[in-house]
Amino acid sequence: MRAADAGDPLMGGLVARHGPMKTLDLIRTGRLMDVEEDAGARLTGGLRTWRARLAAADPEADLAAGERTGAHLVVPGTPEWPTQLDQLGDRRPLGLWVHGTADLRYSCLRSVSIVGSRAATPYGLHVAADFAATLADSGWTVISGAALGIDAAAHRGALAAGGPTIAVLACGTDVAYPLAHHDLLAQIREEGAVVSECPPGVHPTRSRFLIRNRLIAALSPGTLVVEAALRSGAANTAAHAQSLSRHLAAVPGPITSELSAGCHRLLRERDAVCVTSPEELIDLVGAIGDDLAPAPRGPVVARDALSETARRVLDAVPGTGGAGPASIAVAAGTDLSATLSALGSLAAAGYVLRTPRGWRLKPRTTTPC
Amino acid sequence: MRAADAGDPLMGGLVARHGPMKTLDLIRTGRLMDVEEDAGARLTGGLRTWRARLAAADPEADLAAGERTGAHLVVPGTPEWPTQLDQLGDRRPLGLWVHGTADLRYSCLRSVSIVGSRAATPYGLHVAADFAATLADSGWTVISGAALGIDAAAHRGALAAGGPTIAVLACGTDVAYPLAHHDLLAQIREEGAVVSECPPGVHPTRSRFLIRNRLIAALSPGTLVVEAALRSGAANTAAHAQSLSRHLAAVPGPITSELSAGCHRLLRERDAVCVTSPEELIDLVGAIGDDLAPAPRGPVVARDALSETARRVLDAVPGTGGAGPASIAVAAGTDLSATLSALGSLAAAGYVLRTPRGWRLKPRTTTPC
Numbered sequence: 001m002r003a004a005d006a007g008d009p010l011m012g013g014l015v016a017r018h019g020p021m022k023t024l025d026l027i028r029t030g031r032l033m034d035v036e037e038d039a040g041a042r043l044t045g046g047l048r049t050w051r052a053r054l055a056a057a058d059p060e061a062d063l064a065a066g067e068r069t070g071a072h073l074v075v076p077g078t079p080e081w082p083t084q085l086d087q088l089g090d091r092r093p094l095g096l097w098v099h100g101t102a103d104l105r106y107s108c109l110r111s112v113s114i115v116g117s118r119a120a121t122p123y124g125l126h127v128a129a130d131f132a133a134t135l136a137d138s139g140w141t142v143i144s145g146a147a148l149g150i151d152a153a154a155h156r157g158a159l160a161a162g163g164p165t166i167a168v169l170a171c172g173t174d175v176a177y178p179l180a181h182h183d184l185l186a187q188i189r190e191e192g193a194v195v196s197e198c199p200p201g202v203h204p205t206r207s208r209f210l211i212r213n214r215l216i217a218a219l220s221p222g223t224l225v226v227e228a229a230l231r232s233g234a235a236n237t238a239a240h241a242q243s244l245s246r247h248l249a250a251v252p253g254p255i256t257s258e259l260s261a262g263c264h265r266l267l268r269e270r271d272a273v274c275v276t277s278p279e280e281l282i283d284l285v286g287a288i289g290d291d292l293a294p295a296p297r298g299p300v301v302a303r304d305a306l307s308e309t310a311r312r313v314l315d316a317v318p319g320t321g322g323a324g325p326a327s328i329a330v331a332a333g334t335d336l337s338a339t340l341s342a343l344g345s346l347a348a349a350g351y352v353l354r355t356p357r358g359w360r361l362k363p364r365t366t367t368p369c
Numbered sequence: 370m371r372a373a374d375a376g377d378p379l380m381g382g383l384v385a386r387h388g389p390m391k392t393l394d395l396i397r398t399g400r401l402m403d404v405e406e407d408a409g410a411r412l413t414g415g416l417r418t419w420r421a422r423l424a425a426a427d428p429e430a431d432l433a434a435g436e437r438t439g440a441h442l443v444v445p446g447t448p449e450w451p452t453q454l455d456q457l458g459d460r461r462p463l464g465l466w467v468h469g470t471a472d473l474r475y476s477c478l479r480s481v482s483i484v485g486s487r488a489a490t491p492y493g494l495h496v497a498a499d500f501a502a503t504l505a506d507s508g509w510t511v512i513s514g515a516a517l518g519i520d521a522a523a524h525r526g527a528l529a530a531g532g533p534t535i536a537v538l539a540c541g542t543d544v545a546y547p548l549a550h551h552d553l554l555a556q557i558r559e560e561g562a563v564v565s566e567c568p569p570g571v572h573p574t575r576s577r578f579l580i581r582n583r584l585i586a587a588l589s590p591g592t593l594v595v596e597a598a599l600r601s602g603a604a605n606t607a608a609h610a611q612s613l614s615r616h617l618a619a620v621p622g623p624i625t626s627e628l629s630a631g632c633h634r635l636l637r638e639r640d641a642v643c644v645t646s647p648e649e650l651i652d653l654v655g656a657i658g659d660d661l662a663p664a665p666r667g668p669v670v671a672r673d674a675l676s677e678t679a680r681r682v683l684d685a686v687p688g689t690g691g692a693g694p695a696s697i698a699v700a701a702g703t704d705l706s707a708t709l710s711a712l713g714s715l716a717a718a719g720y721v722l723r724t725p726r727g728w729r730l731k732p733r734t735t736t737p738c
Contacts, residue, residue, distance in 0.1 A: 123623055251624060252622065252623075252629070252636070253621065254623055255496060255620060255646070256492065256495070260621070261645070264643055264645045267636065267643040268643045268649070274633055274637045276633045276637070277624070280637070
């Protein structure tokens, strides 16, 4: 992972064709030029750089550093790999370092990326925190970049509501950048996850921020821009979201505020959806029929029609937070496999919800007796 | 005009079929039921009301009151009639009382209606006045309803920039409503026009405001909502604008402000265009190719290619304000018909502009020598 720059499509293409181990071998042995049909000057240049870097790289030391700091490497094909990143094609990361308690893949399925300006206004900070808290409270994961301003407000809002949040960094997962976010990052590692393409110890560069933005957009089904100047990193993330056909939303603000100008441009020129409440955002990003906000809906199967086991399991599922199948089984007095089966049926019937923190009752469910 | 309520489609249909004089005669003589094929209960009821009101009406006194207060009646078919109102169909007004110096029909061709909340915020008032001033300065007429809040700010902004502005009232053109706008209305009569369907002396009612709103929407090619609560008169005007296929624009604001909620709903649900500057509004409402704001453009014909007469006329056209053809002819030393012909050519070539105040140089025109 230290050979090529993060997101280098040339390396990405090689790995896609030959797999990571064979690509490494081809580079090391110099046989790369023999197997690649389209071996032009770019590949020659890439090869020179990669071999020089490989000579200096020490993957085992990186893995050891990861283990020491608490991060583990997630690569494509493993269960925790967020397959939505595959849509990045040759710019898909070779792997991600993950430091946290949340399951990366699962957390991102029901997630929203919230991005915006570092130099945010009190209005923007308030909106970001408020949206993130409501999203977290509704079982949505908040993804952002841990920068000053909007990013931090979004992470803090999610944490305040007891929800998981994921910070995607442009540096090693063990690097506190910005320094002022040392404690915030520590809390995210505790209650969510800090994620990066960069091996431990790597410091951020300007280009790494831009390359990182594609991950923030690609990890989530939707991106919300809260406040952004006309030229900004958030606009860059928004462009990635749109090129990946993800939902793109923007929060309007005063036209007299330069920090809303980027949002208004997205609304005017990029067909971003004007979003004024977290509920509207969930409406937009939620799976069709699963999160339509307007009217509270009841389960599709009446409680009377549930099996005895399902009823006991349902009684044991907490209304807030979340519980694992094992603790639910204990509380319900059912065995684990019956509990898992019942939870699946209850979820399908609209009674319960699986969140990154475990199973819980579906919010706003009116239980018919 | 006192027989039926303003905008009564039943009366409008009769007048469209029989003409105003014959309709009056049919009502007076009671022969209406004989000539109308579809003479149902509604028509019987209407007829009863109209005849009672006609007995009390005194059209000659209304005309005399108009003359005394300074208003004149403009009816369909006369040169000053704004034919864009014909699109209202059976809800087209039977006539409009006009009190002012501006030519109603001509002023409204290049106009924008600016509407919004009475209980506006300082933000909304600032935006309305700023937009109106820039529009007036660019030769656009600002139409509004002379209410407190956004309406008044729009009228004042236009007046401050020396542009004409038109107030459409829900009461007689001589009635100062709201009372606090006595002086504002007087100034609009001086420098623009105060317009109403109601004869002189008539006071506003709640229903008259809603009926009036269709005129604000119909007079102009585009309506801008600056600030509005979810349920508001401005939302009603916006609905009229959209049902008439006119441009509809809304100014975004903080999502924390209830007075921007109506604007955001228009953006989200009604496909209103998000507008953040007067230039964007002119882009939207301006005739295609005539007002595209992005880059300043020069005239399409080089100055050298102009005739001697056209060059002399061009030199005599003022850069701000406006001048009539006669005074331009005097300044240019050309005769009136040659001046009019030259002005037409210069307008087509992009050098000059006809505004309600006369001819002026086109703003931001870079004259090649």
